[in-house]
Amino acid sequence: IIGEYLFKTYPDMAEGNLTKIKAATVCEDSLASVSRSLQLGQYLLLGHGERASGGNDRNSILADTFESLIGAIYISTDYQTAMAFVLKHLTTYIMQALEGKRGKDYKTLLQEYVQRDGDKHIVYHLLSESGPDHAKTFHMEVEINGVTYEAGSGKSKKIAEQHAAQLTLEQLMAK
Missing domain, CATH: 1.10.1520.10 (Ribonuclease III domain)
Structure with a gap:
């Protein structure tokens, strides 16, 4: 629709x-x-x-x-x-x-940022998960072309990936 x-x-x-x-x-x-x-x-x-x-x-x-x-x-x-x-x-x-006020998808923003100079391979790895089944916390890290960057956490793998992408993007843009 x-x-x-x-x-x-x-x-x-x-x-x-x-x-x-x-x-x-x-x-x-x-x-x-x-x-x-x-x-x-x-x-x-x-x-x-x-x-x-x-x-x-x-x-x-x-x-x-x-x-x-x-x-x-x-x-x-x-x-x-x-x-x-x-x-x-x-x-x-x-x-x-x-108006650009919704949809701040850090995984997409990171991909666009790192691929502006050519194709790069981005992978998210699960580092750990903790807590009871109904309240787990996931820890994911970003790897770009074999180089490990930031790790993030969240209540789902998707949220943890977004957090890791956000932290990585902030790190790369600060350089």
């Missing part, structure tokens, strides 16, 4: 820019934020452990819940109704992305 909207609304925009705006709009943070505004977390049927650990306010679960709601609207009505619902709730995020 967002891809179609952007393509039709901004027909002269470069494909790469459309892709970035779409990604920034439909990212986990945006979808979870909409889910929170609709208070969807209070309607989730979760196990005792998941609820006790804050599952009804976890970004990944709330983002999935919003996507499920869109699917339910589409199945029970039609595409136009689902599209109207999506655009009603995500247009603000589209505008923020167009």
